[in-house]
Amino acid sequence: MQNKYYLIYQELANQIDKGKQKPGDLLPSEHELVDMYDTSRETIRKALNLLSEHGYIQKVQGKGSIVLDRNKFDFPISGLVSFRELAEKMGQDATTHVHQCRVTKPDSFLQKQLKLSRNEDVWEVIRAREIAGERIILDKDYFDRRYVPFLTEEICRQSIYAYLENELNLTISFARKEMVVIDASTEDQKWLDLNGYKLVVVVKNYVYLDDATLFQYTESHHRPDKFRFVDFARRNR
Amino acid sequence: MQNKYYLIYQELANQIDKGKQKPGDLLPSEHELVDMYDTSRETIRKALNLLSEHGYIQKVQGKGSIVLDRNKFDFPISGLVSFRELAEKMGQDATTHVHQCRVTKPDSFLQKQLKLSRNEDVWEVIRAREIAGERIILDKDYFDRRYVPFLTEEICRQSIYAYLENELNLTISFARKEMVVIDASTEDQKWLDLNGYKLVVVVKNYVYLDDATLFQYTESHHRPDKFRFVDFARRNR
DNA sequence: CAGTGGTCTAGACCACGCT
DNA sequence: GCGTGGTCTAGACCACTGA
Numbered sequence: 001m002q003n004k005y006y007l008i009y010q011e012l013a014n015q016i017d018k019g020k021q022k023p024g025d026l027l028p029s030e031h032e033l034v035d036m037y038d039t040s041r042e043t044i045r046k047a048l049n050l051l052s053e054h055g056y057i058q059k060v061q062g063k064g065s066i067v068l069d070r071n072k073f074d075f076p077i078s079g080l081v082s083f084r085e086l087a088e089k090m091g092q093d094a095t096t097h098v099h100q101c102r103v104t105k106p107d108s109f110l111q112k113q114l115k116l117s118r119n120e121d122v123w124e125v126i127r128a129r130e131i132a133g134e135r136i137i138l139d140k141d142y143f144d145r146r147y148v149p150f151l152t153e154e155i156c157r158q159s160i161y162a163y164l165e166n167e168l169n170l171t172i173s174f175a176r177k178e179m180v181v182i183d184a185s186t187e188d189q190k191w192l193d194l195n196g197y198k199l200v201v202v203v204k205n206y207v208y209l210d211d212a213t214l215f216q217y218t219e220s221h222h223r224p225d226k227f228r229f230v231d232f233a234r235r236n237r
Numbered sequence: 238m239q240n241k242y243y244l245i246y247q248e249l250a251n252q253i254d255k256g257k258q259k260p261g262d263l264l265p266s267e268h269e270l271v272d273m274y275d276t277s278r279e280t281i282r283k284a285l286n287l288l289s290e291h292g293y294i295q296k297v298q299g300k301g302s303i304v305l306d307r308n309k310f311d312f313p314i315s316g317l318v319s320f321r322e323l324a325e326k327m328g329q330d331a332t333t334h335v336h337q338c339r340v341t342k343p344d345s346f347l348q349k350q351l352k353l354s355r356n357e358d359v360w361e362v363i364r365a366r367e368i369a370g371e372r373i374i375l376d377k378d379y380f381d382r383r384y385v386p387f388l389t390e391e392i393c394r395q396s397i398y399a400y401l402e403n404e405l406n407l408t409i410s411f412a413r414k415e416m417v418v419i420d421a422s423t424e425d426q427k428w429l430d431l432n433g434y435k436l437v438v439v440v441k442n443y444v445y446l447d448d449a450t451l452f453q454y455t456e457s458h459h460r461p462d463k464f465r466f467v468d469f470a471r472r473n474r
Numbered sequence: 475c476a477g478t479g480g481t482c483t484a485g486a487c488c489a490c491g492c493t
Numbered sequence: 494g495c496g497t498g499g500t501c502t503a504g505a506c507c508a509c510t511g512a
Contacts, residue, residue, distance in 0.1 A: 003481070024449075029497060040483045042279070045498085058411070058449040061498045062490035066449045174295070181418070181438060181461035199436060199461055201418060208295075224418035224436055240500065266478060277502045282479085298479045299510035 005046035008037055012047065016056050016067055023069035027057060097135065098156045099191055100126035103145060110142055113206070113217045121145035125156050128191045131226075135193045138200075138221040147215045178204040179229070188221050201227040242283035245274055249284065253293050253304055260306035264294060334372065335393045336428055337363035340382060347379055350443070350454040358382035362393050365428045368463075372430045375437075375458040384452045415441040416466070425458050438464040 002010075015021055028036065033044045048065055051057045057065040106114060106122050114122065122142050129137040141160065143151075148164065155163045184192075184200045192200075200221040207216040239247075252258055265273065270281045285302055288294045294302040341361050343353050351359065359379050366374040378397065380388075385401065392400045421429075421437045429437075437458040444453040 005481080026497095031497085040485090042484095043482060046481090048498095058445075059498065060491085062492075062496080064497060068449055177467070179416070179464070179466040181436075181464050197436075199418075199434075201438075227416070227418050229416040230414070242500080263478095268478085277504090279503095280501060283500085285479095296479065297510085298508070299477080301478060301510095 004039060005043045006050070008033075008039070008044065008047035009050040012051055013054070013056055016051075021067045023067050025067045026064035027067065029064060095130040096157050097128040097130065097191070098125070098153050099128065100124055101151060101153050101156045106142070110217065114142060114144055115214060116144065123148055123151050125151070125160070126187070126191075127156060134223075134226075135191065136223040136226040138188055138192050140219045140221075142217045144215045147209070147213075174208050176206040176208075180204075181224075184221075192221070192223060194223060195225075197224050199224055203229075241274075241276060242280045242287070245270075245276070245281065245284035246287040249288055250291070250293055253288075258304045260304050262304045263301035264304065266301060332367040333394050334365040334367065334428070335362070335390050336365065337361055338388060338390050338393045343379070347454065351379060351381055352451060353381065360385055360388050362388070362397070363424070363428075364393060371460075371463075372428065373460040373463040375425055375429050377456045377458075379454045381452045384446070384450075411445050413443040413445075415443075417441075418461075421458075429458070429460060431460060432462075434461050436461055440466075 012027070021027065027033070027048075030041055030044050030048070034041050037044065048057065048059065051065070052059055055068060058068055059065050102124055103121050104124050105118065106116050106120065110116065110122065111118060116122065122145055125139075125141040125143075127139045127141075128135045129139065131137075151160070179201065181199050181201050184194060184198055188194065188200050201224055203220040203222065205216075205218040205220070206214060207218065209215050249264070258264065264270070264285075267278055267281050267285070271278050274281065285294065285296065288302070289296055292305060294304055296302050339361055340358050342355065343351060343357065343359050347353065347359065348355060353359065359382055362376075362378040362380075364376045365372045366376065368374075388397070416438065418436050418438050421431060421435055425431065425437050438461055440457040440459065442453075442455040442457070443451060444455065446452050
């Protein structure tokens with residue numbers, strides 16, 4: 001069972017996906033939706049806000065809710081989407097090579113990133129992602145050991161996140177991403193098929209739990225030609 | 238004059254910025270804030286949602302609103318921020334070189350990007366951005382002429398956006414961004430100080446008006462070492 | 475258990491667009 | 494002027510946290 005406003009959101013989103021409402025059309029007005037769903041206007045408005053955040057509609061005061069052409073966005077819309085996430089969604093054959101999975105002490109860079117002292121333990125996991133026969137992404141993950149006491153190579157080969165959420169009951173609540181381009185390191189050269197590229201696109205990821213503590217720092221090194229990011233940004237206010 | 242919830246948001250954000258509420262602290266409960274601001278709870282909740290979206294707090298059910306350490310984020314937080322936007326905010330001396338500012342017909346690529354027919358007019362504006370003495374960003378903007386009838390080099394040297402919003406009363410409502418890395422073109426080599434770099438990071442920008450029509454397509458070509466993007470993403474639901 | 479945030483209601487008035 | 498979405502109110506009940 002779900003929230004009322006979430007159910008209404010899903011139903012309207014579904015209608016738009018199926019083409020019952022076409023791009024450029026106006027949705028029924030909020031008052032009409034109140035009658036249709038036998039609910040209050042604030043609940044309808046929450047559903048419409050979800051539609052808006054997910055790129056289904058654009059609200060215009062005094063006019064109505066315009067249905068957007070979501071097909072133009074050949075991509076999932078909300079937030080950022082990386083090449084790997086996309087490949088996984090598309091069901092492309094992705095293989096993971098685990099090069100490192102050990103407990104270690106943080107170096108000074110990591111101490112700063114994870115706000116740790118020199119003596120605390122961190123898990124270091126290094127994995128290469130092979131998609132369509134090429135190793136194009138190198139992921140370096142660091143977990144605060146106080147939150148992640150135990151890991152195995154097997155878990156690293158599968159999804160660490162599934163393990164954290166299902167086994168350890170950790171809930172990720174938000175993340176900060178940063179993207180830069182730097183020279184490929186010797187690790188990158190060793191574990192990736194760089195095809196002569198000398199640069200890699202690095203996506204740094206700071207992941208927070210729902211009590212707002214930082215517990216993971218990740219760097220994803222992408223081969224430049226296989227890097228792609230998409231974002232969908234509503235204007236402030 | 239502003240919305241009530243926006244004023245409350247600003248006041249609370251201000252207190253956090255000034256350190257009256259320290260990271261890890263809990264804000265007053267929603268009921269207490271209702272009394273303090275003599276308003277309704279939904280209004281308080283709208284203010285708190287804004288704080289949450291802007292990275293000031295993290296809400297935890299049954300517990301309260303935790304103040305986050307926003308200083309860790311040495312960057313503006315909401316949405317994506319490019320190097321140029323940052324440089325401008327920091328007040329660094331940015332110079333704009335206008336290389337092109339003319340009306341032309343869209344080529345097939347542009348027809349596809351802007352959903353135009355071959356016969357419609359577009360403004361083509363090409364500008365190099367010089368920051369701290371180096372030309373590091375090449376912006377190529379294309380505007381649907383039906384929305385932007387008139388432009389001058391002078392306007393291009395200043396802010397086109399200020400002109401669109403203040404003079405033409407166009408309101409930008411949302412944008413889709415896409416980032417890829419490609420080989421530097423001859424234009425890039427001619428108009429940028431590439432320092433030997435053979436690649437550029439391209440940020441493609443599709444900008445929509447508040448009636449959901451697409452009116453601008455922009456490509457920003459960044460020198461790799463001067464490219465930096467930041468994002469702050471709340472987890473879905 | 476008391477206190478917190480999450481959802482929901484049934485109103486009200488305002489700001490805007492259209493014609 | 495009428496219909497639209499935007500803001501705001503004063504309640505209510507539920508779900509979760511922590512002592």
